[in-house]
Amino acid sequence: MSALEALKKDLDGLQIEDNPQIVKQKSRDFFWYSPVLKGQLDHVTGDLVVTPKSEAELIQVLKACYAHDIPVTTRGTGTGNYGQAMPLAGGVVLSMTAMDRVKEIRPGVVVAEAGAIVSKIDEATRAHSGQELRLHPSTARTATIGGFIAGGSGGVGSINWGGLRDLGNVIRLRVLTMEAEPKVLEMTGEDLHKVMHAYGTNGIITEVEMPLTAAYDWVDVLVGFDDFMDAAVFGDALGNQDGLLVKEIAPIAAPLPHDYFLRHQKFIRKDQSVVVCMVAPFAMDAFAAFTRRFKAAEMLYRSDMASEADLKSLPPAYELAWNHTTLRGLRVDPSITYLQVLYPFPTQIEGVRRMTELLGDEVPGHLEFVRFDGKITCFGLPIVRYTTEERLNEIIRLHEDNGCPIFNPHRYTLEEGGMKQTDAVQLAFKREADPKGLLNPGKMIAWENPDFDFSSNKLFLFPGLHRD
Ligand code: FAD
Known part of the structure; x- marks a missing residue:
């Protein structure tokens, strides 16, 4: 029995999609904005889409994938722009869209599952007490809050509140590790930077706690x-x-x-x-x-x-x-x-x-x-x-x-799209949280090729970028 067949057997009863056309569709994001990425990633597809409905089901998926050495690429709704949510090594596309509950609203704070659509959170907090999220991507009506935190940076509201990376704009994240027995971590403060804007390479966010501000009819x-x-x-x-x-x-x-x-x-x-x-x-x-x-x-x-x-x-x-x-x-x-x-x-x-x-x-x-x-x-x-x-x-x-730094949207790796250097904090956390390197392979150069020379101006090419 192949590893994939064994995995399907282990996940019997969960929502699984293996129709190749649908799987390919759910393996894509807005990478095609870039003519460069379009050439590199157009063929990319996963093997299965799994949509857990609860954290318990999600843990079952991670345990089984770990046991069978199957890569897992987490997906919100795939509105990222740089192939972030694309499974370069195939395997499981983990859709978070069924974990979408808004769980708690109190003055200044909302707690939601990571698959909740951003504008749905705002609708709930407005109706509850005239509050809204401090900032949202322009894709608020389609993107998930977990995808925004793992792949986005800022947006509407950043004129007042800065970006996601600024302390205080995310209060707490609940994160699962990719181990034989996945750990459930509650992260706050400086620890949040381990998993924020890490493209899901070192943990799965299952729940977010976000600050709110007064809502207006803008x-x-x-x-x-x-x-x-x-x-x-x-x-x-x-x-x-x-x-x-x-x-x-x-x-x-x-x-x-x-x-x-x-x-x-x-x-x-x-x-x-x-x-x-x-x-x-x-x-x-x-x-x-x-x-x-x-x-x-x-x-x-x-x-x-x-x-x-x-x-x-x-x-x-x-x-x-x-x-x-x-x-x-x-x-x-x-x-x-x-x-x-x-x-x-x-x-x-x-x-x-x-x-x-x-x-x-x-x-x-x-x-x-x-x-x-x-x-x-x-x-x-x-x-x-x-x-x-x-x-x-x-x-x-x-x-x-001319002194105007570029965050290159024509690259699929964290480093080449960002600061062009290793993020030691995210790398160290990946060593702990994903020892087999199964989470979103190919997106963190520091993991794939620790000797990569960012000053060489050479493109990183992920050897696992698999073609059928
Ligand atoms: P996805 O694209 O599905 O995922 C994004 C990344 O996060 C992937 O690497 C994925 O693996 C990872 N991920 C998803 N969910 C989880 C999870 N639960 N745990 C761990 N990892 C996870 N971005 C901005 O920052 N600001 C903007 O204003 C903005 N405007 C946009 C406008 C358009 C038209 C488009 C196409 C994109 C825009 N983006 C913007 C990029 C993108 O829409 C946002 O970052 C969005 O919030 C991503 O959410 P998503 O659910 O689609 O995530």
Whole structure:
């Protein structure tokens, strides 16, 4: 009997899917945003999808996979962008979607299972006591909270609260290890960094405890500018307004808003750059006064004055921002791709200006203002009018030479997409929690090849990237 057949026998009674077409579909994420990853990962598929309904069933899955040496790649809803949730060595795709209960809500705190959809958590906390999560990805309506913590970084709300990595933005995680007898760990404080943004390579998150803040019926606003740099300066100044409560500030360069935001197109001229904002309803008068200080600013749309028909047909503003800008672009022009840039404080505006002058319409700007290490600055998710991989690498080099670090979304490993160095804390925890290296193989270079030289500029190629 093969290991897989033995595994199926051990998991008799659990929800298992082995139809190859469905398994392949559940083995994919949004890796195809990157023409580079598309070439490398398009063939990747697991062998089985297992969907446990409880922690007890999940422990049964892990024990059986450990016994039969079968890799396990955890999956929320597969909205990650870098092949994070793709099973490079085959094996089990562990779907968390049936563990989706919101378990407890109290002042300032929610406890939920890791497979809960982010917007469902917000719905429950709003209905319970007018509270909402501090920050969410623009995929809130589809992504799981566990996937956000294991694979995401920040998003809508980060202008006030910073990113997931900031102490206090996650309170507690309940984590299972991948051992003969899986341990159940409750992690808090500094320990959280062992498993956060580790792509599920060193533990399975089963439950999260997250801080809450007051919920508002956020007003979606689009502000237009003839010049992208005016939009960037407006965004920066808005982020620094101490008394004006906003949840999202995203300047996006012309002609992207007009060309990509098809349902909002009637509000936007082709040559207009737009700042996408979410503003607390009680702050709208202050916001309008602030906007009038900028001669070049033109209020194009505000949802608190929109018609019933518009309110019904328009997506929420946050689904124009973060990686939804890229998604809307790909729907209009599948040949584009994108980058992830940090414009470091305090020279963020100069950084944006330099790159805009250097690259023009080959790399139209998209900024996301955030609080980062206590300062207001911006990330960029610029669109790249893609020609070749060589040119893409040249564009990356130009950013880095100009002091704007790139978090490369065209790499599937933690290190190459991130800080380009070993994360000793995550590696040490993997040694303890996944001694056989069965969790999401191929994503942590430090585990696969401890001698890998990050300064060599060579690509890491996972030898197990299996082809049928
Ligand atoms: P998946 O993609 O299924 O998984 C992500 C990673 O986490 C994988 O490595 C997976 O193995 C691991 N994982 C999943 N669940 C668990 C678990 N329970 N325990 C351990 N490991 C686990 N990201 C942002 O940070 N901010 C944004 O604003 C944002 N906007 C996006 C917009 C679009 C249109 C798209 C396509 C992506 C965007 N992303 C963003 C990326 C992604 O949507 C988020 O990170 C999302 O929260 C991932 O959730 P998921 O359930 O889809 O996770």
